Amino acid sequence: MSLASHLSHRTWLWLLLIGIMLLRLIFLGAYPLADTTEARYAEMGRLIIDTGDWITPQFEKGVPFWGKPPLSFWLTAISFKALGIHEFSARLPSFILAIAVLLTVFSLGRYQAGSTRALTACLIMASSVIFWVSSGAVMTDHCLLTGTTLSMAAFWRCTTSSGLGRRIWGWLFFIGLSIGLMSKGPVAVVLTFFPILAWGILRKAPLEVLKHLPWKTGILTVMVLTLPWYIVAEIKTPGFLEYFIVGEHLNRFLVPGWQGDLYGSAHDQPKGMIWMFWIVCALPWSLFFAYHLFKKETRRSLAAEYREANDWYLYLIFWASAPMIFFTLAGNILWAYVLPGIPAFALLCAAFLDSDSACVGIKKTATGLLPALLLLSFIVSLGVGPSQNSQKELIHHFNRIRQNETLHYFQWRPFSAEFYSNGSAGELSSFQDIKTLMNDDKKVFFAIKTDHLTSIPQRIRVKLTKQEEINGYTLLREKTDE
Numbered sequence: 001m002s003l004a005s006h007l008s009h010r011t012w013l014w015l016l017l018i019g020i021m022l023l024r025l026i027f028l029g030a031y032p033l034a035d036t037t038e039a040r041y042a043e044m045g046r047l048i049i050d051t052g053d054w055i056t057p058q059f060e061k062g063v064p065f066w067g068k069p070p071l072s073f074w075l076t077a078i079s080f081k082a083l084g085i086h087e088f089s090a091r092l093p094s095f096i097l098a099i100a101v102l103l104t105v106f107s108l109g110r111y112q113a114g115s116t117r118a119l120t121a122c123l124i125m126a127s128s129v130i131f132w133v134s135s136g137a138v139m140t141d142h143c144l145l146t147g148t149t150l151s152m153a154a155f156w157r158c159t160t161s162s163g164l165g166r167r168i169w170g171w172l173f174f175i176g177l178s179i180g181l182m183s184k185g186p187v188a189v190v191l192t193f194f195p196i197l198a199w200g201i202l203r204k205a206p207l208e209v210l211k212h213l214p215w216k217t218g219i220l221t222v223m224v225l226t227l228p229w230y231i232v233a234e235i236k237t238p239g240f241l242e243y244f245i246v247g248e249h250l251n252r253f254l255v256p257g258w259q260g261d262l263y264g265s266a267h268d269q270p271k272g273m274i275w276m277f278w279i280v281c282a283l284p285w286s287l288f289f290a291y292h293l294f295k296k297e298t299r300r301s302l303a304a305e306y307r308e309a310n311d312w313y314l315y316l317i318f319w320a321s322a323p324m325i326f327f328t329l330a331g332n333i334l335w336a337y338v339l340p341g342i343p344a345f346a347l348l349c350a351a352f353l354d355s356d357s358a359c360v361g362i363k364k365t366a367t368g369l370l371p372a373l374l375l376l377s378f379i380v381s382l383g384v385g386p387s388q389n390s391q392k393e394l395i396h397h398f399n400r401i402r403q404n405e406t407l408h409y410f411q412w413r414p415f416s417a418e419f420y421s422n423g424s425a426g427e428l429s430s431f432q433d434i435k436t437l438m439n440d441d442k443k444v445f446f447a448i449k450t451d452h453l454t455s456i457p458q459r460i461r462v463k464l465t466k467q468e469e470i471n472g473y474t475l476l477r478e479k480t481d482e
Contacts, residue, residue, distance in 0.1 A: 009359065010116055016366045017123045020373065021102075024136045025095055027377040029088030032393075032416065034386035038138040039416035042090040045138075046419060047078030049085070054231070056237050061423055065236045066244050069229065071142040071182040084442045085422075090138050097142040098135030101149050102126060105343045106151040109350065112312055117350040120362060125346035127369050130281035130339055141336040143183030144191075148340040151176030151192045152319050156312075158212050167214055174218035178225040185244060191340050194326060195318035202314060275329040278338040282345060284365060289349050292358055313351065319344035387471075391417040391447075394470040395425070400446055401467065405477070408437065410448040417447070434460055438478055 006017070033039040044065060047058045057073045059065040075093035083089035103120050109118025125131050134141055138185045151173050158169040180188020200206035239430070279286045320341040327333050353362060380386060387393070391414050398407050408426035409417055417425045428434055428446075437444050446464065448456070450472055456464075464476040 009363070010119060012363060013116075013119045013123055013366075016363075016370060017102075017119065017126055019022070019124075019370050020126050020132070021095075021099070023370070023377060024098075024132065025044050027381060028091045028095060028136050029086060030381035031087070031383075033087055033090060033419060034388035034389040034412045035391075038090070038386075039390065039414065039419050041073065041138045041140065042076060042111050043303055043415050043419040043423075044073045045080055045090065046085055048073060048077035049080050049424070053268075055232055060418065062115070064240070067239070067248060068140050069182045069185055071179065072143040075143070076138065080410055089384065091136050094142045095135055097146045097362060098131065099128075099144070100146055101343065104146075104149050104153050105346065109347055111157065111350060113347075116217075117347075119356065120124065120359075121343075121346040121350035124285050124349050124368050125342055127366055127373075128281065128285055128346070129283045130336070131342055132373065134336060134339060136258060139336065140183055141339050144180055144188055145343075147176045147178070147180030147183055147188050148191050149343050150175070152195070152344070155184070155196060155213070156315060161208060168213055170212060170214040170218060171221065173180045174221045175215060175225075178222050181222065181226045185248065186478065190326065191322055195315075195322040198318045198322075199315050203311070203316075220396070258441045269333050272328050274324045274330070274333050274337060277333070277335045278324050279340075281335055282342065283336050284369070285349055288361065288365060289353065292353055295357075313348070316344045316348045316351075316381055320348060370394065374405050389416075390414075390420075390471065391473065392420045394447060394468070394475055395420040397468050397470065398447075398475060402445065405445050407445045407447060407474075408434075409430075410434065410446055410452070411445050431457055431460060438463060441466060443478045443480060445478070447473050448476065 025295070033042050044057050044059070047061060050053055051058065051061065054070070054074065054077075057065040057068070057070045072093070075097075076090055079089040079092050083092070102125065106115075106118045106122050106124060109115075109121045126135075134145075154172040154176060155171045158166050159175060161169055167268075177189060177192060180192065196209065197206050200209035203209065323338050323341045327337050351364075353359070356440065395407075395417060406424070406426060408428050410428050413425055413427040425447075427438070434446060434456075445467070450469055453474055463479050465479050467475040467477050469475075
């Protein structure tokens with residue numbers, strides 16, 4: 001007999017959930033920070049420590065980053081301060097925030113539908129592609145997810161509670177908004193109020209649903225927690241608010257192929273692509289849910305559940321679909337934009353897939369995912385995937401063979417090179433820069449994309465010696481005098 005047969009359904013769900021998250025924790029530091037997202041945001045956290053500037057995040061030393069508020073970078077910097085600068089500490093804040101989101105969803109699910117459904121929802125969410133990947137990645141999205149999840153959970157508890165409990169949950173709603181505003185900006189407010197107001201409109205009481213919130217103390221709380229940084233950031237680097245509000249929150253989503261991004265490139269996608277992103281990011285549960293909807297017992301259960309508590313399920317449906325609806329017509333999107341709706345989707349799955357066969361299917365699917373995720377983690381830790389998109393190995397190789405030489409990247413210096421060199425790796429924009437450095441008395445190393453080697457003029461190439469080719473880059477060393 002299998003181990004699962006000796007344990008209760010709830011105990012097995014707990015073991016699976018703990019196993020999945022423990023597995024994520026164990027492998028947080030097992031592979032390098034990859035370009036561009038992870039390495040870039042980790043480097044921005046490192047620069048806070050290096051420069052002591054906690055007001056203006058820096059894209060690179062001396063270059064302000066106006067793309068996002070600083071909360072996630074602050075958390076990374078705090079982790080670096082406490083544990084040292086390495087991959088584990090860089091990724092740890094996202095993992096801790098993931099645990100906070102799981103606890104919030106469990107609390108909401110248990111309040112509304114009991115602890116077993118709450119636990120099932122947490123297991124579904126934790127084992128979805130998007131949540132599992134992002135809970136161990138250096139990203140800003142888990143800060144936003146924490147804020148929106150807290151606000152959405154607190155709003156429901158506020159509208160269904162009374163007395164002191166209602167006031168506390170109402171205040172937590174605004175705390176969640178503040179977290180979102182300090183993570184991603186006004187988009188957090190949109191992703192919170194859009195589903196709430198849509199739910200209110202369907203109930204024919206859009207303003208009625210908002211009356212229980214403590215607006216005076218709530219707005220004051222948001223202003224105290226967010227406005228000081230926004231004001232000081234604009235004073236310190238004028239132009240921030242115009243770029244951030246107009247560029248990042250209007251042009252990025254409304255202008256196809258927007259070219260105003262100072263820090264990367266536009267992510268132009270076909271309209272409606274966000275729904276395809278969702279299908280992939282919510283795997284395996286997006287397909288699992290779709291499969292069970294074809295079953296008569298699932299549809300019967302769904303109808304019965306909806307008749308019994310339609311307000312609750314309408315609320316979850318709007319919450320789960322809000323990111324996709326909002327970004328359907330957006331000109332520039334990323335896969336992580338679906339993340340704020342995943343908690344509600346998990347709660348919906350746990351509620352609608354409550355038949356005996358569906359529960360067995362959920363347990364079997366999650367049980368199969370655990371060894372699959374373990375195998376994937378081992379493969380990644382052995383150098384497949386992120387390791388091949390990182391300069392960690394090249395930088396370490398350079399440090400082993402260098403004497404007093406410096407390292408310079410030609411045309412583009414990856415963020416991972418900045419992070420792993422502690423900002424010492426230089427960047428050259430032209431062959432004239434290479435020539436100038438080679439005329440100096442000091443010998444230097446150069447790193448260039450391997451497929452760009454042939455572009456180096458022959459008069460320069462003959463003065464260089466190839467040292468190593470690593471992850472798409474070739475390390476060259478200036479020849480010593482005979």
